[in-house]
Amino acid sequence: MTSNILLIGGSGKTGRKVVEGLKQQHQNVRLGIRNNVPAFDWDKPATWPNALAGMDKVYIVYYPDLAVPGAFEAIKSLTEEAKKAGVQKVVLLSGKGEKEAERCEQVVANSGMDYTLIRASWFNQNFSESFLLEPILAGHVALPMSNAKIPFVDTTDIADVVVKVLLDDFHNGKTYEITGPRALTFKEVVMEIAKGTGRSIHYEAVSLGKYKSMMSAAGLPDDYIWLFDYLFREVLGKEENQAITNDVEKVLGRKATDFREFVQYTTRKGIWHQGIPQSI
Numbered sequence: 001m002t003s004n005i006l007l008i009g010g011s012g013k014t015g016r017k018v019v020e021g022l023k024q025q026h027q028n029v030r031l032g033i034r035n036n037v038p039a040f041d042w043d044k045p046a047t048w049p050n051a052l053a054g055m056d057k058v059y060i061v062y063y064p065d066l067a068v069p070g071a072f073e074a075i076k077s078l079t080e081e082a083k084k085a086g087v088q089k090v091v092l093l094s095g096k097g098e099k100e101a102e103r104c105e106q107v108v109a110n111s112g113m114d115y116t117l118i119r120a121s122w123f124n125q126n127f128s129e130s131f132l133l134e135p136i137l138a139g140h141v142a143l144p145m146s147n148a149k150i151p152f153v154d155t156t157d158i159a160d161v162v163v164k165v166l167l168d169d170f171h172n173g174k175t176y177e178i179t180g181p182r183a184l185t186f187k188e189v190v191m192e193i194a195k196g197t198g199r200s201i202h203y204e205a206v207s208l209g210k211y212k213s214m215m216s217a218a219g220l221p222d223d224y225i226w227l228f229d230y231l232f233r234e235v236l237g238k239e240e241n242q243a244i245t246n247d248v249e250k251v252l253g254r255k256a257t258d259f260r261e262f263v264q265y266t267t268r269k270g271i272w273h274q275g276i277p278q279s280i
């Protein structure tokens, strides 16, 4: 059956791949992003009704993170608006181990619409499309939490899971914790990328305080520094968040992508052999 599906964050790391996956399944997709007609802007609730009009299902990616002040209120208003618009099912991308995000999950779970919650671990693609690309290109990655073992997950796996749960009502009411198949420290990640690319890349363990000072010296805004401080402490600082799950396999019937495979396919794309971009 064909559904009309709004993909909030449809140009982002998971959203783009969800769009492709749904198109392959002959679904009607609408991108919920600022540069679209109708537009969707988290900061302009007046844009939400037009973006939701006529939609059966919605994939919600909140930006920048469900833990930031204002996220709870935004998710509450959006779900109310979605229900009013006749949306029947919502899939929320959440962060594994974030207590604040769980409050937002509860809003979706209690919305009266069908729902599935996807709690993802840190993405592999943070090293190829996000804030960790620049240090990789520079050959020097200074990060705190050197002892944390992180079960990095590939956005391809998240997107495949999202497509599956959007289309299959078997997953209604379920919460999936999506991780990769191995937990790696930042040092191990850097070694894997260095080995896979044949480039010289070094990891430097720094304290969280020093990392925050580095972000501040680089001119990053205070709310960005607050968020990273929170994510490093809350997600990476707790042992329970290092656990590996088999939810990717449970939903998809195939193994989750290993970090090594991510390194291989990203190396083939040439992303780690380019110059340092002006802004990431």
Ligand SMILES: NC(=O)c1ccc[n+]([C@@H]2O[C@H](COP(=O)([O-])OP(=O)(O)OC[C@H]3O[C@@H](n4cnc5c(N)ncnc54)[C@H](OP(=O)(O)O)[C@@H]3O)[C@@H](O)[C@H]2O)c1
Pocket: 008, 009, 010, 011, 012, 013, 014, 015, 032, 033, 034, 035, 040, 041, 042, 043, 061, 062, 063, 064, 065, 066, 067, 093, 094, 095, 096, 120, 121, 122, 123, 126
């Ligand atoms: N990165 C991770 O490791 C990780 C791990 C677990 C969970 N998550 C969760 O994943 C979500 C996305 O994080 P991400 O950093 O990977 O971002 P992302 O999905 O790669 O990209 C951001 C998306 O948000 C959209 N966007 C940005 N500002 C917007 C606004 N004001 N209104 C509407 N859309 C806006 C962008 O669209 P346009 O700019 O085109 O409008 C783009 O589609 C967050 O909720 C985060 O908690 C991330």
